[in-house]
Amino acid sequence: MAQVKWILDPAHSEISFKVKHLMISTITGYFKNFNLEVTTEDEDFSTASNIIFTADIDSIDTKNEQRDAHLKSAEFFNGEEHSQIKFVGTGLHVEDEESKLKGELTIKGITHHVKVKVEFGGIAVDPYGQRKAGFTVQGKISREDFGLMWNAVTEAGSVVVGDKVKFSGEIQLIKQE
Numbered sequence: 001m002a003q004v005k006w007i008l009d010p011a012h013s014e015i016s017f018k019v020k021h022l023m024i025s026t027i028t029g030y031f032k033n034f035n036l037e038v039t040t041e042d043e044d045f046s047t048a049s050n051i052i053f054t055a056d057i058d059s060i061d062t063k064n065e066q067r068d069a070h071l072k073s074a075e076f077f078n079g080e081e082h083s084q085i086k087f088v089g090t091g092l093h094v095e096d097e098e099s100k101l102k103g104e105l106t107i108k109g110i111t112h113h114v115k116v117k118v119e120f121g122g123i124a125v126d127p128y129g130q131r132k133a134g135f136t137v138q139g140k141i142s143r144e145d146f147g148l149m150w151n152a153v154t155e156a157g158s159v160v161v162g163d164k165v166k167f168s169g170e171i172q173l174i175k176q177e
Contacts, residue, residue: 001041006173008036015169020162033059051089107146131175138168
C-alpha cells in the first residue's frame with residue numbers, strides 16, 4: 001500500500017464555533033486561517049494517520065471587531081503567547097458514514113483528549129483533475145477546561161458567555177500526487 005498525503009483546500013473549507021451569549025442566543029465565529037494535513041494508506045481514510053489541524057488565533061472573525069479583539073486578548077486566547085489552536089489526531093474509529101476521531105486538542109497551552117464526530121462525504125475529481133475528499137466534523141468542548149475563564153454576570157444574574165463551545169468544520173482535502 002502506498003502512503004498518500006492530503007492537504008487542505010482552503011477555498012472549499014470552513015471552521016466555525018458557536019457559544020451562548022447571555023444564555024438566550026448563540027454567537028457564531030469563524031477561523032479564517034487554518035490548516036489540515038492527513039496521511040492515508042492509498043485512499044482509505046480508515047487508515048488515517050498524521051492528522052494535524054491548526055487554526056490561527058489572529059484569524060478569529062465573529063463579525064464584530066471589538067469582540068474579536070477581546071477574544072484574541074489575554075482574557076481569552078492570549079493570541080500573543082499562544083498563536084494557534086492545535087489538534088493532533090490519535091485514532092479514528094470508523095462506523096459506517098459517521099466516525100469518531102480521538103485526539104489531543106491544545107488551546108492556550110492546555111491540552112486535553114477530545115473526540116469529534118467525522119462524517120465522510122466521499123471522494124470526487126474536480127474540474128481540474130484533482131482528487132478531493134470531503135468531511136463534516138462536529139464537536140463540543142468546555143472552554144473553561146482550556147483556561148478560557150473570562151466571564152461576567154449581568155444585573156439580572158445571567159452569565160455573559162456560556163461554557164460549552166460547539167464547533168464544526170466543512171473540510172475538503174486535496175490528494176497530493
